[in-house]
Amino acid sequence: MRIALFSDIYKPHINGVVNHVGLLKEHFDRWGEQVYLFVPEQDKKTEDESNVIRLPSIPIADTGYHLTVRVDSRCRDILKRMDVIHVHHPFISGSFGLTFSRRYEIPLVFTSHTRYDLYVQQYLPLLPETLSDTALQAFFQRFSQRCSAIIAPSKSAATVMQTWGIQGRVAVIPNGIELGRFHRPEQEAKRQEFGIPQEAVVGVYVGRISQEKAVDRLLRIAAALKDEVPRLHLLLVGGGPSLEECRKLAGESGLEGRVTFTGPISYERIGAVLGLADFFVSASVSEVHPLTFIEAAAAGLPAIGIDSPGVADMIADEETGFLTENNDLSFGLRIMRIARDAEMRKKMGLAARQYSQRFSAHHNAREVLALYQTVQEE
DSSP: OEEEEEOSOOTTSOSHHHHHHHHHHHHHHHTTOEEEEEEEOOOTTOOOOTTEEEEOEEEOTTSSOEEEOOOOHHHHHHHTTOSEEEESOSSSHHHHHHHHHHHHTOOEEEEOOSOHHHHHHHHOTTSOHHHHHHHHHHHHHHHHHTOSEEEESSHHHHHHHHHTTOOSOEEEOOOOBOTHHHHSOSSOOOGGGGTOOTTOEEEEEESOOSGGGTHHHHHHHHHHHTTTSTTEEEEEEBOOTTHHHHHHHHHHTTOTTTEEEEEOOOHHHHHHHHTTOSEEEOOOOOOSSOHHHHHHHHTTOOEEEESSTTGGGTOOBTTTEEEEOSSHHHHHHHHHHHHHOHHHHHHHHHHHHHHGGGOBHHHHHHHHHHHHHHHHHO
């Protein structure tokens, strides 16, 4: 099958969408499918794998995303021969995918990776909420009508998408990871490398350090617990626009020596870094299918997250971790409980690793390919 994938961001940047798209392409290539990946040109020196096409683009502030400005005749010649176009963002690359889908009468598939309703409120704060919600619904209603199928990575994500005005066929296909990379990391990491005391109980967060991920909230809760749980240490893995602001907040909150910011770390090292921790923790409610929770589970870590769409699909409450209410007291009490009970952490970690088996990248790619074949035949 001839497949065109579109994404607004790709390597060398690191995030869940980049990892997911890369794994899809890797599996399709392995199975002999003819797949092209169209992404913005971010660095002319970037060395890509085969059939990754960098499109001329301009950066969007310091977000790591780029605005694609044109598609040349070579790309158009490739696209007109495709059997399916699959977009992973709705606005920029999604508009290109939609254009060529209609022009060449090719089925269009869209995967929703993000709580766009929350992102609109975060990044357009001057826009009245009712107007932003109305605009979002109007956009997704039109966009979804032109898609042959829409992939929701979880049941709760599919439910949320209905509130955006999504119409048409929605297929629930959980994103996956390479489980073995986290069961048996190829690289090693030691606590001393990151200045973490050997006796510390480490809660790790992996992801973008940005406003919508609520890392600042996590720091404030840790500060409130520093006397109750003196061995608690936060390991915050990732970069982003709020990194320096969060470093400053940690210092002002009296968390010196109790928080480690790693900055960006290559995806190949994430499994080893997770191995330094005792549990995974995130205060974000902006997820639809957070791969970091799956990665942590595959590494044998119990998790603490807020009961919200996406996160609720990743944690079996009181079995593989804790789902908390969306308030600091509930969240803090669960951190305190798991940090104080090593036996509980061990038991939940084993259950989490078993739970992660359902989220393999191989299974995800097979289901996505089967969906392509279905929409092509319709």
